[in-house]
Amino acid sequence: MTKISLVVSDVDGTLLTKDKTLTDGARSAVLRLHRAGIGFTITSSRPAIGMRFLIEPLALWLPVGPFNGSSIVDPEMNPVEQHLIPKDAAERSLQILREFGADIWLFTYDKWLIDNPRGKYVAHEQHTIRSDPTIVTDFSPYLAGACKIVGASADAAGLEACEKAMQQALGSAATAVRSQTYYLDITPPGVNKGTFVEAMARRLGISLDAVATIGDMQNDLAMFRVSGTSIAMGNATDSVKDQATNVTATNEQDGFAEAMEMILKRNGVG
Numbered sequence: 001m002t003k004i005s006l007v008v009s010d011v012d013g014t015l016l017t018k019d020k021t022l023t024d025g026a027r028s029a030v031l032r033l034h035r036a037g038i039g040f041t042i043t044s045s046r047p048a049i050g051m052r053f054l055i056e057p058l059a060l061w062l063p064v065g066p067f068n069g070s071s072i073v074d075p076e077m078n079p080v081e082q083h084l085i086p087k088d089a090a091e092r093s094l095q096i097l098r099e100f101g102a103d104i105w106l107f108t109y110d111k112w113l114i115d116n117p118r119g120k121y122v123a124h125e126q127h128t129i130r131s132d133p134t135i136v137t138d139f140s141p142y143l144a145g146a147c148k149i150v151g152a153s154a155d156a157a158g159l160e161a162c163e164k165a166m167q168q169a170l171g172s173a174a175t176a177v178r179s180q181t182y183y184l185d186i187t188p189p190g191v192n193k194g195t196f197v198e199a200m201a202r203r204l205g206i207s208l209d210a211v212a213t214i215g216d217m218q219n220d221l222a223m224f225r226v227s228g229t230s231i232a233m234g235n236a237t238d239s240v241k242d243q244a245t246n247v248t249a250t251n252e253q254d255g256f257a258e259a260m261e262m263i264l265k266r267n268g269v270g
Contacts, residue, residue: 003267005206008197010215011044014233015256029260030058036269043069043193045172045179047107048077049131067148068219069189069196076223083188089173090143092188100162106139121152159184177219194222233257
């Protein structure tokens with residue numbers, strides 16, 4: 001069995017608990033990976049600003065992948081690689097989100113823009129990414145710089161239907177996938193968490209068979225498909241678990257730390 005040289009982890013629902021806490025167990029597990037010579041980095045639907053708080057406690061030295069891996073930034077938050085949603089696709093995305101009644105958020109590299117400050121998930125996102133939104137009345141001036149567009153809705157079934165409609169309407173012009181049951185992410189075409197994993201493997205000069213990935217949502221399947229080992233969290237849906245090579249405990253049960261222990265043992269680290 002190939003030894004693991006790199007672990008790429010999702011953040012929310014995986015590395016963090018429901019209340020967005022990094023547990024001592026998770027932090028210690030990552031530091032043990034470092035000591036064992038195993039690379040570690042994170043990729044997330046979050047913007048870069050929402051990943052900054054994890055750099056120091058996890059001693060991250062590899063680039064990280066915000067916006068579902070469609071951008072790559074170094075640990076100092078400098079862009080290494082950045083992609084944008086084509087303007088026509090961004091405009092169409094907004095139309096469809098409005099048709100389904102979802103709140104619209106637009107992320108540029110360094111800004112979170114909203115037009116409804118009373119939206120159900122605004123306070124939740126503020127807590128999550130540790131940043132405040134900029135309120136606008138018109139998204140048009142920002143469409144050419146969109147790194148990610150989010151449809152936020154408490155109607156999980158409606159958002160799932162919106163995801164299918166969005167994918168059909170956009171085709172290959174942009175990627176549309178849910179990162180939570182209440183968030184639908186539209187990101188640049190041809191780049192995702194899977195391409196981020198491939199980029200990190202190339203950077204380290206290792207085979208994809210030597211990469212382990214861990215996550216809990218539909219947007220994590222892209223990295224499951226390219227990595228030699230994939231681990232689904234216990235809180236993942238059955239459809240995600242079915243596509244992983246292993247399943248660990250939930251994020252409330254320190255399932256991330258449990259999975260890292262499995263990787264360390266596989267590499268012969270006691």
